[in-house]
Amino acid sequence: MYSEKVMDHFTNPRNVxxxxxxxxxxxxxxxxxxxxxxxxxxxxxxxxxxxxxFKTFGCGAAIATSSMVTELVKxxxxxxxxxxxxxxxxxxxxxxxxxxxxxxxxxxxxxxAAIDDYKKKKEAK
Amino acid sequence: MxxxxxxxxxxxxxxxxxxxxxxxxxxxEQWGNPSSIHWAGRGPHKAIDEARDQICxxxxxxxxxxVITSSGSEGDNLAIKGVAYxxxxxxxxxxxxxxxxxxxxxxxxxxxxxxxxxxYLGVDKDGMLDLDELxxxxxxxxxxxxxxxxxxxTGVVFPIKEIGAIAREHKITFHTDAxxxxxxxxxxVADLNVDLLSISGHKLYGPKGVGALFVKRGVRIVPLIHGxxxxxxxxxxxxxxxxxxxxxxxxxxxxxxxxxxxxxxxxLRDRLEKGLLEGIPAxxxxxxxxxxxxxxxxxxFDFVEGESLLLSMDMLGIAAxxxxxxxxxxxxxxxxxxxxxxxxxxxxxxxxxxxGRSNTExxxxxxxxxxxxxxxxxxxxxxxxxxxxxxxxxLDFD
Numbered sequence: 001m002y003s004e005k006v007m008d009h010f011t012n013p014r015n016v017x018x019x020x021x022x023x024x025x026x027x028x029x030x031x032x033x034x035x036x037x038x039x040x041x042x043x044x045x046x047x048x049x050x051x052x053x054f055k056t057f058g059c060g061a062a063i064a065t066s067s068m069v070t071e072l073v074k075x076x077x078x079x080x081x082x083x084x085x086x087x088x089x090x091x092x093x094x095x096x097x098x099x100x101x102x103x104x105x106x107x108x109x110x111x112x113a114a115i116d117d118y119k120k121k122k123e124a125k
Numbered sequence: 126m127x128x129x130x131x132x133x134x135x136x137x138x139x140x141x142x143x144x145x146x147x148x149x150x151x152x153x154e155q156w157g158n159p160s161s162i163h164w165a166g167r168g169p170h171k172a173i174d175e176a177r178d179q180i181c182x183x184x185x186x187x188x189x190x191x192v193i194t195s196s197g198s199e200g201d202n203l204a205i206k207g208v209a210y211x212x213x214x215x216x217x218x219x220x221x222x223x224x225x226x227x228x229x230x231x232x233x234x235x236x237x238x239x240x241x242x243x244x245y246l247g248v249d250k251d252g253m254l255d256l257d258e259l260x261x262x263x264x265x266x267x268x269x270x271x272x273x274x275x276x277x278x279t280g281v282v283f284p285i286k287e288i289g290a291i292a293r294e295h296k297i298t299f300h301t302d303a304x305x306x307x308x309x310x311x312x313x314v315a316d317l318n319v320d321l322l323s324i325s326g327h328k329l330y331g332p333k334g335v336g337a338l339f340v341k342r343g344v345r346i347v348p349l350i351h352g353x354x355x356x357x358x359x360x361x362x363x364x365x366x367x368x369x370x371x372x373x374x375x376x377x378x379x380x381x382x383x384x385x386x387x388x389x390x391x392x393l394r395d396r397l398e399k400g401l402l403e404g405i406p407a408x409x410x411x412x413x414x415x416x417x418x419x420x421x422x423x424x425x426f427d428f429v430e431g432e433s434l435l436l437s438m439d440m441l442g443i444a445a446x447x448x449x450x451x452x453x454x455x456x457x458x459x460x461x462x463x464x465x466x467x468x469x470x471x472x473x474x475x476x477x478x479x480x481g482r483s484n485t486e487x488x489x490x491x492x493x494x495x496x497x498x499x500x501x502x503x504x505x506x507x508x509x510x511x512x513x514x515x516x517x518x519x520l521d522f523d
Binding site for chain 1: 428433473506508
C-alpha cells in the first residue's frame with residue numbers, strides 16, 4: 001500500500017535525532033491519534049537551515065514524511081522552507097494512501113512550528 | 126521474502142487439508158441442488174444432512190437447532206436483529222458489552238436507530254465483565270443479552286455459563302458470539318445456558334463464506350434473508366454445499382485434535398510472552414492472563430506505534446495484527462483496549478499474536494530473537510522514548 005519511496009524512508013530514515021544546539025523546535029500531533037512529530041532546526045545568521053533532525057512516534061507514513069521533510073529543507077533559506085506544505089512532502093514521496101493524508105502527513109506542520117519557534121526566540125533576543 | 130511466519134490466526138486460518146479434500150467433490154461432480162428430488166440432488170442432500178449432524182455434535186445441539194449462515198457476522202446479525210424483532214412486543218432493551226466485535230456492535234447501533242435501547246457494559250483493566258453490573262443493567266424491558274465468548278483482540282474469555290444463568294433467571298434470551306473460541310476451547314451449548322451461539326468456518330481451518338448459528342428449540346427469530354424453505358424458513362438461499370461439508374469436517378478435526386493442539390499452542394503462546402517480556406523493556410500483556418483462549422497474546426509495546434512494528438515484522442516475514450488506528454482503517458485505535466482503560470498512546474502500540482496449527486517453537490524463538498532490535502529501532506526514532514534511560518518521556522506540546 002505504500003510507495004517504494006515511503007518504504008525507503010521508513011526503512012532508512014534520514015536525519016533522525018535531536019540537537020543540543022537547535023535554535024528552533026516544533027512538536028505537533030496528538031498521542032490519541034498515534035502520531036507525534038518533533039522537528040529541530042539549526043538556522044544560521046543568513047537564515048539558512050544548516051541542520052535538521054526529527055523524532056517521530058507514528059506509522060510508516062508518519063516516519064517517512066518526517067524523514068522526507070528533513071531532506072527537503074536542509075540547506076534551504078527560511079523563506080523557501082516556509083513554502084513547503086504537507087502536499088509538497090507527500091508528492092515528494094510519490095503519494096500516500098488516502099487514509100494517511102490527514103493523520104500522518106504532519107511533517108510540514110512540524111517544520112512550520114519549528115520555524116515559528118526560531119522566529120519567536122530571535123525576536124525575544 | 127524467505128521466511129513466512131503466520132501469527133494472525135484470529136484473522137483467518139488456512140483451510141485444513143482434510144477439509145479441502147472433503148469439499149472437493151461438491152465443487153466438481155456433486156454440483157446438484159440439495160433440494161432437488163432427482164439424482165443430481167440426492168448426493169448433495171445426503172452430504173449436508175451428515176454435515177449438519179457433525180456440526181451439531183461439535184456444538185452439542187440437535188439438527189433442528191442449527192441455522193447455516195455465510196459468516197460469523199451473519200450469525201451475529203441474525204441472532205441479534207432476529208431476536209430483537211421477534212420479541213419486540215415484550216420489550217425493547219438489549220444488553221451487550223463495549224468490547225464486542227463490530228458484527229455485534231453495529232447491529233446493536235442499527236437497532237438503536239430503530240428505536241431499541243442498548244446498554245453497553247464496560248470491562249475492567251483486565252478486560253473482564255462485572256456480573257453485578259450486568260444484573261443491575263437488566264430492566265423489565267430487556268429481551269436480549271449478547272456477549273462474546275472470547276475476545277478477538279485479547280483472547281479474554283467471558284464467564285458464559287454464569288451470564289447464561291443470569292439471563293435464564295430473568296427469562297432473557299442470551300446470544301454469544303463464539304467465533305474466536307470455537308475449535309480452541311470446548312463448546313457445548315447444553316452446558317452453557319446459551320440460547321443462540323454463532324461460529325465461523327474460516328476461524329477454525331474451514332472455508333470462508335460459511336458459518337453456523339445455534340438457535341435453541343423454542344427461540345423465535347425473524348429471518349434476515351426471506352426466501353425458500355431453507356434452514357427451516359430461517360434463512361433463504363440454496364445451500365453452500367461445499368462450504369457446509371467443509372465446516373463439518375473442520376468441526377470434526379477440531380473435536381479430534383483440540384485437546385492436544387490447544388495445550389501445544391498454549392505452551393507456544395506462553396513461551397512467546399515470556400521471551401518478549403524478558404527481552405524488551407516497557408512491555409505489558411493486555412487481558413486477564415489466566416482467563417484467555419490458549420492461542421492469543423496481546424502485547425503492548427509502549428511508546429511504539431503498531432503499524433511501524435507490523436511493517437518492520439512483515440519485512441522479516443512475520444505476520445501479526447495491531448490495535449493501532451493506522452491498521453484499523455477507521456483511524457480509531459482499538460475500542461477493546463480503550464474500554465479496558467489503556468492510555469490512548471499505548472493502544473497504538475499493541476500487537477496481537479494469534480497462534481495456530483502451523484506454528485512451531487522455532488518460529489516463536491525467531492520472533493523472540495528479532496523483536497528487540499525492531500522495537501529498539503522504532504523507539505529510537507520516537508520523541509516519547511528515552512533510549513539511554515530506557516523509559517518514556519513526558520512531552521510538552523506547543
